[in-house]
Amino acid sequence: MTQTVEARVEVMGVRHHGPGSARAVVAGLDALEPDVVLIEGPADCDHLVPFAAGGRLVPPVAMLAAVADDPATSSFWPFAEFSPEWQALVWATARGVPVRFVDLPAGAVLAARAAQDAAAGEHAGDPEGDGEHEDGDGDGERTDAGGDGERTDAGGDGERTGGDAERTDVDRDAPGAADGVVPWTDDGPTSPAAVRRDPVAALAAAAGYDDPERWWEDVVESRTDGPTPFAVITEAMAALRAAAPEADEHEARREAHMRLQLRAALKAGHRRVAVVCGAWHAPALTTPLPPAAGDARLLTGLAKKKVTLTWVPWTSSRLARASGYGAGITSPGWYEHLFRTDRDVVASWLVQVGAALREKDLPVSSAHVIEAVRLAETLATVRGRHLPGLAEVTEATRAVLCDGDDALVAHVTAQLVVGERLGEIGDDVPTVPLDADLRATARRLRLAFSAAPRTLELDLRRDHDLARSRLLHRLTLLGVPWGQADEARSRSTGTFREAWSLVWRPELAVAVVEAALWGTTVEAAATARCVDRAADADLRELTGLLEVALLADLAAATGPLLGRVDEQAAHDGDIGRLMAALPPLVRAHRYSDVRGTGTADLARVADALLARICAGLAAAVTGLDDEAASALRGQVDATHAAVRLRDDPDGLRAWLGTLRAVADRADISGALTGRATRLLLDAGELDADEVRARMGQHLSYGTPARTQAAWVDGFLAGGGLLLAHDRALLGVVDDWLATLPTDAFTDALPLLRRTFGAMPPAERRNVGDAAVAVPASGRGPAASTTVAVDADLAAGPLRTVALLLGATR
Structure with missing residues (x-):
């Protein structure tokens, strides 16, 4: 008669990215020797498991799920070397033990998110990610469009950031929590509403700690020995769940799916089953399990999306809370050191700190390191901690190795405590x-x-x-x-x-x-994207795209883009857009020989644009106020630079003739006539005497002060050093300023401050030094002026000044 062996299920409740949890998981797996390992993670990612073997993945890495027809809707599930789930993967794949992910499939998670986003009427969706309740124990880190709008809900059963309550999963018992006695209150970390949000804070409060992270480091991360804590963790979590509000529908579905997967493993004949999950879920997965019918009802009608699944590199800094990652930790570099180091943890860490500081040419010796170790250990003793933690090590670093310099401490934090290391994935990863x-x-x-x-x-x-x-x-x-x-x-x-x-x-x-x-290649995809963008682009955008297409050597896109530019230029009568479109075309043509790309048609299009600009600029500048004229002035500058870069004598001659026509007009803003005059001077079309005459004319009596100031601003913008070298020109400006009535000077002052304030300091200093020597008339050395002083009247003030200065008379 064959005796049936009773199945043994061990639920290992962990904290994601916890070295203490990771160490305990490895020890628990060694003791149990399971014939299947079930890990909290998207169930449709099982085919990614084999790539964790053989060193083809070097953490930190992440599983990426993206909706096939909307890749911007995506999630990450990151793993560090010290993540318990990663250690379970490595342990199982190295021994050929089957591994299964048991959480809701990524396709279901992203389908729920898409539905929620649609209901909210915006693609950004729920700020906590995929409809999670405030427990934040999400289904992967979410990013929108892979860009700066990163949204996270990831990886972290029982972990949350972004608020004043931070939740973490537990892997070791808390004093006073083993018997389920928790001092519940109406508010604070032990209130029923807060427990689901932050169970570790409740356990820390029960243990007499006011800092959950400090408690966690004391009871878990700093310990390297002792029995596995999973039974006590499950008991503590059960007590917390009993007093917390009921789970929302999403969490209930997740736990129902994990139970169904556990039942399936047992039905398949597995007798020793290890379940690695967030500690908050541990009580829900402990046998005996509730009836399967209820779980099946919860999962009925679960929508799914077709998703793309793969491994991608991750970074150490992205594991940190400061990056916005939902299951983040404060010190990934320190946690990695705790996981890798079995003895002399503090000493070996401070040796690394000393090396990092020596790289900055700081005199850190072995004596400094020894003293820092002693201080960290003393601080731990005074504070009743069995080992120094990161707080004590950081304080010892600040006091002994950094001489109290917070900038150096920040350097150590960035380089070692957080770190910046990119994971690697093998070439054969899908x-x-x-x-x-x-x-x-x-x-x-x-x-x-x-x-x-x-x-x-x-x-x-x-x-x-x-x-x-x-x-x-x-x-x-x-x-x-x-x-x-x-x-x-x-x-x-x-x-x-x-x-x-x-x-x-x-x-x-x-x-x-x-x-x-x-597309399937970078060149093909860039070409298709470029042509697609050109369909709805205006003239300025088109020429910008054309320039980039030439820089990127997208020959297949250049022809269609040139055709669109030619078409748009023929129908666009806006001089501003034409002027904005010219510089990219000229740059593309000018630098084409450097890159070896053929751009014969660019010159033809650029010349046609310039001809239209020269014909239409006179009408475009009519009737503009000073603000609009100043905006157009920047485009005039850019066009002038483009024409000079084009190096075409006919085009340059036509453009300079257009500038002279603008400079000669008295019915338009001085910001444009002054600028045109300056450009003609720089191009050698006007000599200094003619420029001084024009300046004197525009700054003559009878012209409004603000109009005069606008002309000066247009003339001097981008190059005030001219005044320092041309004393006669500076004299004209000086005389104008000296003769302005008080009201007119006050009216012109803001514009003048902007004009001279935009000059580099050295330029302003040179202009100021030159102004000292400028005569009042602008035609000769400054005449000295002698003022008669009544000695008797001046005696009293002089004695007072001498007294203030400490001098004697």
Whole structure:
């Protein structure tokens, strides 16, 4: 007669990203030797489990789920090396033990979110993510459009950030909580409403702590030995759940789904089952389980979306609460150190701190480190802690190694306590074709994905650097800003060079998935995206797109874009838009030879635009007030720079003739006539004597002061140093200012302050020094003026001044 072996189910309630929990999970798995491991996580991600074996994934990494027809709706499930779930994955895959994710499928989570967003009438949806109640124990970190609007609800059964209550999952018993006795109150961390939001705060309060994180570190993260705490954790959570409000529908469905998966594992014949889940859920998964019929009813009609699932790299800093991640922790670097280090935890940590400070050329010796260790241990003893925690270590670092300098402490925090390390994924990990092409191209061009900012200097005369530039421009066009162009540095190093700042952020993985809708390769996707944007773009946007298309070497997009530009330019009569469209065209044509792209048609379109601008500018400047004229002045400057860059004698001659016509007019704003005069002077079309005559005419008596000031502002904008070199010109301005009536001076002063305030300090100083030597008439050395002083009348004030200055007379 065969005896049936009773199934053994051990529920391991953990804190996500907790090194103490991770250590306890490994010990619990070693003791149980389960024949199946069930992990809280989206049930449709089981096919991603095998990639955790063999070092193909280097944490931190995250599972990414994105809706197939709307990739902007997506979620992350991050894992660090010290995450209990990750250690369970590694333990099981290394031993060939089956692993199952048992939480609601990602397709159901994202379907619920999409429905909620639709009901709310906005794509951003619930600020806490996927309809979660305030418990925040979400289903993955949510990002919208892979961009700055990151929304999180992730990973964290029982973890929440963003409020004054922060919830964490528990992996070790709390003093006074084992017997379920909790001092409930009407408010504060132990009120029934707050317990579901922040169970650790309730346990910490029961233990006499006012800081939940301090309690957690004392009882869990700092301990490296002792029995697994899961039974006591489950008992404590059961007591908390009994007093907390009932779960919302989403949490109830999650727990129902996990129970169904547990029943399925038992039905399949597994006799030793390990369940790794957030501690808040542990009581709901402990056997005996409630009837399956109730769970089935809860899950009836559960909507699902078709989703794309893959692994993506994550960063240490994204595990930190400061990044906005819902299940975040304050110190991922410190937690990783706790997980990896079995002995001399504090000493080895402070050795790393000393090394980090020495990199900043600070004199940190071994004696400093020894003294810091002693101080941290003493602080722990005084505070009744069995081991120093991060608070004691940080205070010892500040006092001994940083001499009280908070800036240095911040450096240590950023580099070590939080850290900035990007995970890695293997080439065989499933992903969208566009991402595979991007990674293959990056490898070929020797561009490493890194979370640390990196400056990249490119010489476009080299084929390798030119290919890098094209890739970065294509990604920018696709909305995947891996690199940010440093325009100032690029301009300062010549037309053959570009400067980029590269930093890879996890949310860019979502942007890549979104961009995959446009094509399977970076070039094809960028081309399709460019042509699509051109369909609804105005003339200025079109020429900007054309410039980027040439920089990105998108030959298939250049023809359609040129056709659209030609068409728009022929029908657009707005001079402002025509002037805004010219500079990108000219830059694209001027620098085309550097990149080896054919742009013969660009010159024709640019010349046609310039002809229309020259013909229409006179009418466009008529009737503009000073504010509108100042706005148009910037476009005149940009057009002038573009014409000079074009280096076409006929076009330059036509443009300078247009500027002279503007400068000669007396019926338009001085902001434009003054600017036209200055541009003609810089181009050599007017000599200094003629400019001084024009200035004297516009600053003559009878012209309103504000009109005169507008002319000066237009003339001097962008280059006041001219006054320091032309003393006669400075004399004209000086005489004008000296003869302004008080009311007129007050009226013109704001504009003059803006004019001279915009000059660099050195320029203003040079103009001021030159003004000292300018004669009142502007035609000779300043005459000295002698003023007769009555000695008797001056004696009293002089004695007072001498007394104030401490002098004797």
